[in-house]
Amino acid sequence: MRPNEIPAFLQQQRQQSLYRSTRMVESAQQTHIKIENKTYLNFCSNDYLGLANHPDVIQAFQNAANHYGVGTGSAHLINGHSCIHQQLEQALAEFTGRQNALLFSTGYMANMGTINALMQRGDVIHADRLNHASLIDASLLSKARMLRYRHNDLSHLHKNLQKQTLKPCPNQMIVCDAVFSMDGDLAPVKQLSKLAKQNQAWLMLDDAHGLGVLGKTGAGLLEQENLSEQDVPILMATLGKALGTAGAFIAGSEDLIEYLKQTARTWIYTTAMPSAIAAASLESLRIVKQETWRREKLQALIKQFQEGVQQLGLRLMPSDTAIQPIVLGSASYAVQVSEALYQQGILVSAIRPPTVPKNTARLRITLSAMHSEEDVVRLLEALQKLPAQA
Numbered sequence: 419m420r421p422n423e424i425p426a427f428l429q430q431q432r433q434q435s436l437y438r439s440t441r442m443v444e445s446a447q448q449t450h451i452k453i454e455n456k457t458y459l460n461f462c463s464n465d466y467l468g469l470a471n472h473p474d475v476i477q478a479f480q481n482a483a484n485h486y487g488v489g490t491g492s493a494h495l496i497n498g499h500s501c502i503h504q505q506l507e508q509a510l511a512e513f514t515g516r517q518n519a520l521l522f523s524t525g526y527m528a529n530m531g532t533i534n535a536l537m538q539r540g541d542v543i544h545a546d547r548l549n550h551a552s553l554i555d556a557s558l559l560s561k562a563r564m565l566r567y568r569h570n571d572l573s574h575l576h577k578n579l580q581k582q583t584l585k586p587c588p589n590q591m592i593v594c595d596a597v598f599s600m601d602g603d604l605a606p607v608k609q610l611s612k613l614a615k616q617n618q619a620w621l622m623l624d625d626a627h628g629l630g631v632l633g634k635t636g637a638g639l640l641e642q643e644n645l646s647e648q649d650v651p652i653l654m655a656t657l658g659k660a661l662g663t664a665g666a667f668i669a670g671s672e673d674l675i676e677y678l679k680q681t682a683r684t685w686i687y688t689t690a691m692p693s694a695i696a697a698a699s700l701e702s703l704r705i706v707k708q709e710t711w712r713r714e715k716l717q718a719l720i721k722q723f724q725e726g727v728q729q730l731g732l733r734l735m736p737s738d739t740a741i742q743p744i745v746l747g748s749a750s751y752a753v754q755v756s757e758a759l760y761q762q763g764i765l766v767s768a769i770r771p772p773t774v775p776k777n778t779a780r781l782r783i784t785l786s787a788m789h790s791e792e793d794v795v796r797l798l799e800a801l802q803k804l805p806a807q808a
């Protein structure tokens with residue numbers, strides 16, 4: 419892109435309903451949020467359990483800021499690693515049933531750093547077509563050969579694995595979202611684990627949308643499916659979604675974590691996350707484990723929403739998670755519907771290409787344990803009055 423080409427590009431994005439812009443939020447992240455002095459019913463946050471603005475989480479953040487200040491001053495390996503970071507890593511390892519865990523400042527960085535530490539030119543990465551952008555970018559940067567398989571298509575993946583006939587077999591990794599971020603459906607993790615073992619490939623799962631929400635104690639899809647560290651050697655999850663704070667971690671064996679400390683560039687060459695964020699995450703984790711009612715309430719709301727949408731005759735995707743997308747097709751129609759909902763005081767984002775494949779632009783509706791049944795009824799009523807497709 420040359421400087422003089424940018425105006426035409428921006429114009430084209432607008433014409434194709436692909437232009438992206440921010441809205442300025444004037445309140446905390448909660449089910450009712452304020453934008454331009456008006457209150458909107460929020461159905462697009464990943465704060466699935468309502469912890470982003472929880473008083474105990476805020477208090478933990480404030481207490482830690484009083485003690486540790488705000489900035490950490492340096493990277494973990496210099497002198498940025500505090501006792502709170504250490505405690506949180508241990509707590510996350512215990513929570514997920516792994517030997518150890520390593521904190522990263524964002525999920526994007528956790529994926530980037532981990533995949534690039536393990537995979538190089540000559541290696542092979544098997545990636546689901548619908549993987550999150552951070553997994554795609556990480557795979558591309560590694561220069562490993564990336565073989566993408568059709569979404570959740572195990573026979574396609576199996577075929578791609580069998581194509582690796584070189585002796586000795588190259589270092590391989592199977593990597594995908596555990597809960598797909600724009601579809602809400604689950605990866606067939608048990609079968610993926612089997613395939614990875616049979617082919618001596620790494621298996622890395624990104625449970626950004628499962629942690630906190632799935633599993634008996636909220637430890638995510640791998641708890642729900644009863645998969646150990648031996649079954650899934652690399653677990654990544656984020657703290658910015660159901661835990662309501664910020665950051666991410668990798669959980670795995672002692673050796674894997676020590677290896678990442680030596681080699682993961684997005685961990686080595688960056689300032690450690692603020693200790694107050696780590697303290698807030700520890701408090702969130704306590705609530706996630708103890709307050710099972712949040713997961714139960716969320717499940718009840720998901721059911722209520724699914725039944726309501728079915729009655730409206732709208733097409734839902736096969737998802738039982740808090741992510742409930744309604745596929746609308748063209749980007750322009752998705753934007754039109756999203757704006758119509760906005761006019762009625764309901765905030766739902768239109769997700770367009772390239773985030774999702776062409777002609778599958780959608781409303782990405784997300785539910786939170788903090789929504790009430792009345793909130794869901796209001797959303798359903800608004801969906802009933804959708805504008806017709808032009």
Ligand SMILES: *Cc1c(COP(=O)(O)O)cnc(C)c1O
Pocket residue numbers: 523524525526527529550552595599624626627656657658665666
């Ligand atoms: C949000 C998300 C990430 C990125 O995490 P951040 O902490 O927001 O950078 C990675 N993977 C998936 C599947 C996500 O949904």
